[in-house]
């Protein structure tokens with residue numbers, strides 16, 4: 672469990688994180704979204720004791736990071752995968768970490784196997800590909816078998832195999848009951864990975880809800896009907912508009928309706944004797960919902 676209580680961080684005159692209160696629960700993947708500069712990394716850094724809050728608190732399992740007795744056994748993190756000594760082998764790097772954090776040495780080979788680097792553990796990290804760096808960073812995060820995991824942009828720059836692997840790993844870590852907090856700019860990936868979402872913009876909380884609820888906020892969600900009889904379709908359209916729905920006619924035989932539930936559209940068509948060849952719900956994508964939610968707080972968006 673991660674708890675943010677009125678968490679605030681100022682750098683000089685600018686406020687990077689602004690009064691953020693959020694509970695990130697166990698057994699779930701919680702996605703952390705927001706435009707560039709929204710304050711995601713700063714928030715994660717404060718959870719990990721790398722930045723000091725200006726006010727408020729960030730707690731892991733009920734305590735600030737600095738008060739954790741065995742931090743790596745409580746919380747593992749992937750922030751900047753390249754931040755390690757290039758001359759060191761992967762195994763040597765993990766062994767050093769294990770030693771300084773009182774983690775049994777056998778975990779080094781266990782975690783190298785979990786991330787698929789068992790065969791290359793002796794190679795210098797300086798020669799690793801981006802994907803191997805990510806895997807090694809994840810091995811370091813898992814080393815202490817922690818209950819809380821924080822991943823900042825874990826799929827950045829990975830090939831499709833690597834993306835699939837990280838997605839499955841992250842889902843399985845949550846299924847084991849761990850708290851998993853993940854940031855990503857890839858909405859399609861978040862849609863597949865996250866159970867809940869925390870969305871921030873300019874440091875402030877915009878949404879904290881299950882994925883499905885965030886998607887449901889989009890105005891792009893619609894009901895599509897198709898009818899072979901233009902006269903009947905026009906009649907249906909008239910009644911829908913009179914009832915307050917927004918209706919688009921993209922093709923002659925098709926209506927795209929928003930603001931009216933699919934059940935009501937179906938019953939109305941039946942009452943009016945409108946023959947339907949199609950009655951379907953069009954769900955918004957997370958990307959569409961996200962763009963609407965963050966429209967006011969994105970600093971760099973073309974108009």
Ligand SMILES: Nc1ncnc2c1ncn2[C@@H]1O[C@H](COP(=O)(O)OP(=O)(O)OP(=O)(O)O)[C@@H](O)[C@H]1O
Pocket residue numbers: 682685686687705706707708709710711712713714
């Ligand atoms: N050490 C620092 N000194 C001054 N300003 C900083 C510092 N670290 C971050 N900031 C500022 O705080 C704000 C939030 O940055 P942060 O990196 O947390 O955002 P982010 O949501 O992670 O962005 P991105 O998606 O681009 O990684 C930005 O305006 C950034 O310039």
